[in-house]
Amino acid sequence: MTWQTWEICVPADVVTVAENLFRSDDAFASLKPKIPAPVSRIHAYSRFGTCGSTHEFLIVPDYDVDLDCRSIDITRSLRGLPYPSLKDFAQSCIDRRNHVELCDFVDGTNLPEEWGEENLDLNGMHDVQWVLNMQAKPDVCPRWWPTRPKDKREIWQSYVRTKEQRLDCSRPPSRYVTQYRHIGSEDPWTMLWMRHEWRVSDSGNTSITPKAHLHELLCFAVAKTMTG
Template sequence: MLAPKFPFTNTPLPSVPPVEEAAPTYSPDQVPSCGGHGILEILEVTRFLEAHGIECCVVGVSALMFYGAGRSRDEWDLCVPDDKLHEAAALLACGSIADRLHPVPPLPIQHPSSLSHTYHRFKGKGIHFYVILVPAHDAHIPSGPFRIMRSMNNIPYPTLQVLMQSFLDTNDEVSLCDCIDGSNVSEEWGRRYLDLEGPNDLEWASRMNQRAKEAAQGRGWPFVHYFPTQKINRREKWESRVRSKTGRLEWKTPESLFDTRFRLKGSPDPWTQKLMSC
């Protein structure tokens, strides 16, 4: 199986003017649904886009949480096809959902190995709920159509194979190990479902680094973050990270009780359970 190819364009992001967040008042934002996780809110956003013919899937930290990783979330990363990014941003800013969601300025700081500070960002009106639109190219998620798995709450996520492949191809070491430890998959699973032949996607890393550099210069910032450009053997990376699952255990997760740092022995796969965080 050949590594997926992604379209890439220098077309600027859509000119949807952000609306400044309201000044603080005596009425603070309400807590989102499901104990602050915002499940009903992100479900409404995904259904709205899908109803307008725009496929989408949740990526980033939320996807890792869905597959069992112990992460915390500040906002939802929502992946859309590259050629639908302009339309999706305009719909969320001006569509019928605009009475509950509005555009806000992008993140004011750079994050390592991320272009999140350049993406369209939206906030729920009166609630502490944020969603960022992520182009499929940047998430290294093949589109046309997305291969998704829906949670028990009906939220679309990339399948485990697609998500794991993206971490391997982009040499995202931290996310790869978190996904392995959350899903507790085996070496054999990777041989069956992943493309382990050849190196990681260095062309993708080069394009992302160039865009990161341009974005930093455009804001007068030093170019301090980057995407890994080290060439790796995907099979060797996969085998070594799966075999070291127990080596990532800590004193709080003893091997007598845990298979991985996120999974108790005999625990069911998290994505088969109706969790209020996914």
């Protein structure tokens, strides 16, 4: 079975509330933890599946993606799901030096290099202290974490300047501008999501009770289809 995975990030102090919310709804079932993966705590997160479908949800503390869910800008989808703004998500990828997520972000949005200069903090090195803190957690493999400092501007430039290099015979430059975008295709962000800034601190999440609407709990959800 192939699962469609959603990582739901919530403030670290309400992880238990989020888990109990899923457990209190008969539409969801608890699943076995994911298997461990390098540079990840994915096996440590509570995992829930929707009954009768292949959707799975992982509850992720915001610290584990180097974000503060209560202060970042939020954009809601047409169905009301909250996502991080483009700049906050991109900044998280760079600060964590998460090359896989940053690559998907760049190739999915096809944003120019100038966008990063205007919207991101590219000064200094990536967040090595966060990496060390994650590496030191007892339930992770300490190997392969990006502990060597790397300039954030260099990280950004290394992906926005190499989009064409990631094309191949199945995605030729004559048809694709990035590995995920056809030439002339509409921006998936503006096409699929309506722009609406929203802050968790204004949402009343401190009074979440079981059976509350899930959309009011999710601080943001990151799916592989977000930028693809």
